[in-house]
Amino acid sequence: xxxxxxxxxxxxxxxxxxxxxxxxxxxxxxxxxxxxxxxxxxxxxxxxxxxxxxxxxxxxxxxxxxxxxxxxxxxxxxxxxxxxxxxxxxxxxxxxxxxxxxxxxxxxxxxxxxxxxxxxxxxxxxxxxxxxxxxxxxxxxxxxxxxxxxxxxxxxxxxxxxxxxxxxxxxxxxxxxxxxxxxxxxxxxxxxxxxxxxxxxxxxxxxxxxxxxxxxxxxxxxxxxxxxxxxxxxxxxxxxxxxxxxxxxxxxxxxxxxxxxxxxxxxxxxxxxxxxxxxxxxxxxxxxxxxxxxx
Amino acid sequence: xxxxxxxxxxxxxxxxxxxxxxxxxxxxxxxxxxxxxxxxxxxxxxxxxxxxxxxxxxxxxxxxxxxxxxxxxxxxxxxxxxxxxxxxxxxxxxxxxxxxxxxxxxxxxxxxxxxxxxxxxxxxxxxxxxxxxxxxxxxxxxxxxxxxxxxxxxxxxxxxxxxxxxxxxxxxxxxxxxxxxxxxxxxxxxxxxxxxxxxxxxxxxxxxxxxxxxxxxxxxxxxxxxxxxxxxxxxxxxxxxxxxxxxxxxxxxxxxxxxxxxxxxxxxxxxxxxxxxxxxxxxxxxxxxxxxxxxxxxxxxx
Numbered sequence: 001x002x003x004x005x006x007x008x009x010x011x012x013x014x015x016x017x018x019x020x021x022x023x024x025x026x027x028x029x030x031x032x033x034x035x036x037x038x039x040x041x042x043x044x045x046x047x048x049x050x051x052x053x054x055x056x057x058x059x060x061x062x063x064x065x066x067x068x069x070x071x072x073x074x075x076x077x078x079x080x081x082x083x084x085x086x087x088x089x090x091x092x093x094x095x096x097x098x099x100x101x102x103x104x105x106x107x108x109x110x111x112x113x114x115x116x117x118x119x120x121x122x123x124x125x126x127x128x129x130x131x132x133x134x135x136x137x138x139x140x141x142x143x144x145x146x147x148x149x150x151x152x153x154x155x156x157x158x159x160x161x162x163x164x165x166x167x168x169x170x171x172x173x174x175x176x177x178x179x180x181x182x183x184x185x186x187x188x189x190x191x192x193x194x195x196x197x198x199x200x201x202x203x204x205x206x207x208x209x210x211x212x213x214x215x216x217x218x219x220x221x222x223x224x225x226x227x228x229x230x231x232x233x234x235x236x237x238x239x240x241x242x243x244x245x246x247x248x249x250x251x252x253x254x255x256x257x258x259x260x261x262x263x264x265x266x267x268x269x270x271x272x273x274x275x276x277x278x279x280x281x282x283x284x285x286x287x288x289x290x291x292x293x294x295x
Numbered sequence: 296x297x298x299x300x301x302x303x304x305x306x307x308x309x310x311x312x313x314x315x316x317x318x319x320x321x322x323x324x325x326x327x328x329x330x331x332x333x334x335x336x337x338x339x340x341x342x343x344x345x346x347x348x349x350x351x352x353x354x355x356x357x358x359x360x361x362x363x364x365x366x367x368x369x370x371x372x373x374x375x376x377x378x379x380x381x382x383x384x385x386x387x388x389x390x391x392x393x394x395x396x397x398x399x400x401x402x403x404x405x406x407x408x409x410x411x412x413x414x415x416x417x418x419x420x421x422x423x424x425x426x427x428x429x430x431x432x433x434x435x436x437x438x439x440x441x442x443x444x445x446x447x448x449x450x451x452x453x454x455x456x457x458x459x460x461x462x463x464x465x466x467x468x469x470x471x472x473x474x475x476x477x478x479x480x481x482x483x484x485x486x487x488x489x490x491x492x493x494x495x496x497x498x499x500x501x502x503x504x505x506x507x508x509x510x511x512x513x514x515x516x517x518x519x520x521x522x523x524x525x526x527x528x529x530x531x532x533x534x535x536x537x538x539x540x541x542x543x544x545x546x547x548x549x550x551x552x553x554x555x556x557x558x559x560x561x562x563x564x565x566x567x568x569x570x571x572x573x574x575x576x577x578x579x580x581x582x583x584x585x586x587x588x589x590x591x592x593x594x595x596x597x
Contacts, residue, residue, distance in 0.1 A: 100445065154367035155496075166366075173361045176369050179496045211412035211425075212432050212441040213379075213395040215367050219428035252414075254529075255582075257503050260496040 038283040039235040039276040042068040045226040045289040049204060054223070056106040056204050064288070065110055065200070068229040071285050078117055084197040084231075085143060087119030092141040093127045096148035096164055100216040103147050103202055111145055111200065132167050133191070144192065146233060147200040150240040151207035154215050156180035157262025158241055161199045161233040162274070168192050179260035184234070184268035201228035201236045208247040222247065225289055234268045234275025235282045239295065241265055242279065246294035333465035335380050335396055340461055344454040346384035346392050355379040370411065371397060373494040375404035384458070392454055395441040396462060402437055402470025407491045409434035416487040420459045422469055431459050436470040475517045475536055478576070480595040483525035490520045501531045502566070502581045509549035510535055510577065511542065528588055530566070531581040534596065540575050547572045550579070560589050569593055
């Protein structure tokens, strides 16, 4: 059934499921769903974001985040951030501290800066990865920000925003069956459900292929200089995955599917109704550097 | 380090197993797993260049591998992982060389783990190796080894090779490559593309066949994927050896019914796919440019 603005009831419900369900969230949903009923994902890139050692510059990251949030919400500066965060929120920034390709301190601190700027008290914001279940801020969190890099992964195809919440499970390895097919189920755990306010898929130096026990080889990491930002984690992952797949095609000179495939992203949509994976239902808003975007 | 039964004992155990007709794979795996282990902790060099060996290694088994490479453990478990000895040679904060020595239980597992994901082929260390960007991987006998020096520097690269060669020297035995590799036709074979596996999730390395397991690939089957590049065409070949003809027939039926629309040759995506059975073996041509190429590829494997 079509709504007046062209959004189907299912699309609206999917986004509500991904985001939560409060009145505040529904305004965000409407802002992030385009007039043609597509889920909006922001791809922001800046070729100057990395320093000479390949580390991201926090001031450039901050600007990229601000630009992306403005495009996502339709409001500039802090007003954009205030559409999904308020001073009374208790905010957990779920990061990823994998040794070789972390979320990076620059991204973590830039996000924390904006959370504080919105008026959240310093004692009400925390950054954590493996310790989220024991972290008192995460335990009482009213809002989560999900930030991690995308990389080829041994068993789930890619490490994704969806997968980043696996540490909220007391038994993470219990989600590994069938190449992590049902990872989106983690998002229904009470500590998580309905709390995610923003997703930031870090594509500054993504990894498109993995090998060896550490699943890391710098040969397969490249400077993409991007962040993918949205309210819908599945849509963000879907866009990131297409970039990874495109890079594999370019690098290997032929079609080279991820092995195992990243089917948890599709199933997050079709089975778990966490968000939108179908590229035809996603609108990518591009900001900044646009060479070799691969999408 | 643990030193269990000698090579002679292992040999006797294998012969006994064969004599009484026990299933080959489990016996092979368990017998080898009980084999003598090189004393990696004691005999690896205390220093390599400026990098110093830790006082003791970290050890992992099938239950604790998640603690080390959570999320990556399944891949190695699928190849028969038994245990790991890991070291971090350090030369100060954030300056380390990571050494992972994985006991895969058999040469079958070690080769499979090594071949998964590799993009080049060399024999600089062990029975097959690959180096790039600071990462050296190789296999020898039942061991799969990774030595990672990142970020890569010239001195670290030398240290990585020195450590890898020291590990290889401590492994006295060599293992046979999986027998199924011998059935791959040679013309046009891209050697570095060869992948062996025993889990259906690894069947899609080059072409997405299915997210399910229509071929019935499991620990009892031997499967190999390889890419071929020939003048004017390229394709992928997959062979699957089953324990029995009945299993092979079932696998063929699964593929034809769920993937090929009940045909033996069909177009799937941009390429053609075809399958034939030869006794206990399925021969599957993938991503071929035409039906004629499929027929030719299938005819090359007896």
